[in-house]
Amino acid sequence: MKLRNLIATGILAAAAAGAGYYSYSRFLFPPLVTTSYASLAPVSEAVYGTGTVEPERWAKVVPLQRRRLVELCRCEGQVVKAGQVLGRQDDAEERSALEQMEINRGQLERDLLRAEKDRDKSDAARTEYEQRWTRHEEAKSRIAAQKVHLDSLLLKAPLDGMVLRRDGEVGEIAGPTDVLFWVGPPAPMQVVAEVNEEEINRIVSGQKAFLRSEAFPGRSLRATVSQITPKGDPTRKTFRVYLRLPQDTPLRIGMSVEVNIIYREKPSAIVVPAEAIAGDWVQLVDDGQVRRVPITVGIRGARNTEIIGDISKGTTILSPARRDLADGARIRIDNTAIRAAEAVAPSEPADQPVAAPEPAVIAATTIATTTTTPTDPDDAVISAAISAHVDSVVNDARRNILNR
Secondary structure, eight states: OHHHHHHHHHHHHHHHHHHHHHHIIIIISOOEEOEEEOEEEEEEEEEEEEEEEEESSOEEEOOSSOEEEEEEOOOTTOEEOTTOEEEEEOOHHHHHHHHHHHHHHHHHHHHHHHHHHHTTTOHHHHHHHHHHHHHHHHHHHHHHHHHHHHHTTEEEOSSSEEEEEEOOOTTOEEOTTOOOEEEEOSOSEEEEEEEETTTGGGOOTTOEEEEEOTTOTTOOEEEEEEEEOSSOBTTTTEEEEEEEOOTTOOOOTTOEEEEEEEEEEEEEEEEEEGGGOBTTEEEEEETTEEEEEEEEEOSOOSSEEEEEESOOTTOEEESSOOTTSOTTOBOEEOHHHHHHHHHHOOOOOTTOOOOOOOTTTOSEEEEEOOSOOOSSGGGHHHHHHHHHHHHHHHHHHHHHHHTO
């Protein structure tokens, strides 16, 4: 009987200890989590592409025959008229042949004049006149053809404009595969971009685009879609898109740019860090406890994502989401990680441009923000990228501290 009481007492003590440990772990030492806030911000989605700056009207000057160059103008940057001679290929042989043709034509013309005087004397004289007239006309035709041949050895401006670039040097041999001059009006300019065929259905004329150029890392560069080539390239699986540049663009002809064409945007949306979303719900903090709230994902971003649901601006949510925590579980918020992350978050100017994604990674770029809506709505994408970058630094700092 005494042994039985001792066993019962031990079981009760173990149960009490387990309950005490559970109460301690649940109420006095709950799991440590990091949090973020839902923000109200503009969000946008863009199609990524790469392109080159070109004049809207321009043409190449290419030799029709493979010959040595004997003349080339020093005329880069100069205004020229259509038909103006820019260079000449070696035509000595053709000129010599033309001189012989001219001499021969002169002799045939004199013979024709003599035959014309006697053509009414007899049938034989008339026949001789007709033969000489035929030979004379053939000589004239050959001379005309030779002049056309000589003219083809002249390199002429194909249209009014400026000589944008000159390649080649006197003495070199150039042919139909060699571009010697680029000629055209320097303005207006456009960007000719290549876009993956999977994304082309999202693009229409009139959409705005943001450009990134290594030559202008601190500038906000814009363009507008003006035209889409109806036929794509089946080999490269891309379509050509033309974007009109504003008159005051700092870009120069021949520069390469990265293009983000905005096809979907909202001036105001609730956004949270992408890592805070677990499927179709997020976890908000309510009086020290976790509460799951169902949401619908909207515009997705690399760092931030739009959510639609019973979440308002300023709501505290778990970031990253903790799938291992049951609904109603008590938590502790890691304020140390938040303070450390805020300390390393950089302060960036408001006009910092968006860094475009690598084309090999994604074809469609999504940009979401956690900043206040800019005064100029066209700056929403740029502001979005800044916030995404800051959020990235903050979240990375949090993870680094938790992993120590």
